Amino acid sequence: MFVNQHHLAHLLRPDQYTSEEQYRAELRHLFAPAWHPLCTVTDLPRPGDFVSFDLLETPILIRNFDGELRAFLNVCPHRHARITGKAKGSSEKLRCQYHGWEFNKEGGTGKIPEAKAFRPWDRENSCLTAFRLETCGELVFVNIAATGPNLREWLGPLFERWAPAFGGAYRHALTWEADFPCNWKVVLENSLESYHIPLVHPKTFGDMPPEENSWHELEPTYSTYKTMVPNDFPNRSSAWMVRRMGETFTGEYWHHVRHPHITFSGLDVHKLMMCVFPTGPRTCRYRSILYTVRGTRRGPLARALGRFLRPIVVTVAKKVFNEDGALFPEIQRGLEASPHRGVIGTREERIFTFQQFVADALRGPRELPLVS
Ligand code: FES
Ligand SMILES: [Fe+2]
Structure with a gap:
């Protein structure tokens, strides 16, 4: 059931989806204090493995x-070069690509070529800037603010709810991302409603679930949608397979959004984490990390079922992603002229x-941690 019985005000104005000023304020007040899911531990399993991101102008x-x-x-304290330009790789040492300064895991310097040229050594200004890093299941989150709640506090009840979904009985199937010519809030708001389903996903989802089968929970920092899947042939087949893999079949679909930008x-x-990052007032990058069931029961049947389900889930998830993605530029064009x-x-x-949440975070002057 829905919480409200009457329509609600659209609190944000169209220019709040286009303006540079809004974008700057959101970076500072919404995104700098937030935790950002960037990758999974399976992306860098061995010592020396690394990944890099250019997100939030950082x-x-x-x-x-x-x-x-x-x-x-990813900026060197010597003369400001990016330490690496590679999105992913492995290296024995953390070494800057420009002059070869090396750094340890605390961010302090190791070997410096021709170190005597830098005497007297300014230790304080030669360290990398470290960010906080924590995990929820296998998802790796980074926070660019020096202070603020830890990940468990920040995610609240969503931490326990989703930690077992990314790892354990589920394994990483795919990470993908796409840039869209629209404000990031267009993407997030699309993920927050089932109203567009009949027109945008007629084949993948069909009709929208009736209100009796749509449960909403509205909290200041997150919201929830839950529905029960229909008892049709595809779902009965899924139930059979999931049970054969040693898992309980609940028939539940859960959807949480942790404001401002994370969807579980x-x-x-399957379990899916999607995160949208603003890349400008009118552009954004949408990252998805998909896990599919592998079950806790070992053996050839469970393995075969896991392998069978994985490409099907990947295909459906990407189809839904693309169906929504086709609408985003249309919504942005409308916002520009509305x-x-x-x-x-x-x-x-x-x-x-x-x-x-957006309006409250931007209202009035407030002291929030900035990128150090
Ligand atoms: S800029 Fe990194 S070593 Fe010179
Ligand atoms: Fe959709």
Whole structure:
């Protein structure tokens, strides 16, 4: 059931989806304090493995130091070069690509070519900037603010709810991302409602679930949608397979959004984390990390079922992603020219909660940690 019985105000104006000022304020007040899911531990399993990201105008480097993951600003304290330009790789030492300064896992300097040229040594200004890094299941989160809640506190009840979904009985199947010519809130708001299903996903989902089968929960920092899947042939087949793999079949579909930008969703056969990052006032990057069931029962049948399900889930997830993605530029074009206030229906009430979070975070001066 929905929480509200009457329509709600569209709290954000169209220009808040286009303006540079809004974008700057959101980077500072919404994104700098947030935790960002960037990759999985399976992306850098061996010592020396690293991944890098250019998100939130902040080059980020994550590296495996003898099994321990650390995150740094990917900028060298010598003369500001990015330490690496590679998105992914492995190297024996963390070494800057320009002059070869080396760094340890604390971010301090190791070997410096021709070190005597830098006497007297300014230790304080020669360290990498470290970021906080924590995991939820196998998902690796980074926070670019020096202070603030830890990941468990920040995710609240979503931490325990989703940690077992990324790892254990589920294994990493695919990570993909796409850039869209639209404001990041267009993407997030689309994920917060089931109203668009009949027109945008007619073949993949069919009709929208009736209100009696749509359960909403609205909290200041997150919202929930839950529905039971229909008892049709594909779902009965899924149930059979999931049970053969040693798992309980619940028939539940769960969808959570942790404001401002993280979506967790999943059925018994899969778990999906999607995260949207602004890359400008009118552009964004949408990253998805998909896990599929492998079960806890070992043996050839469970393995075969896991291998069978995986490509099917990947195909459906990417199809849904592309169906939504085709609409994003259309919504942005409309926003650029809209004279309307907009309105939010009861089925879309999670959008209202999200917009409240955005409006509250940007209202008035406040002291929030900045990128150090
Ligand atoms: S800029 Fe990195 S070693 Fe010179
Ligand atoms: Fe959709």
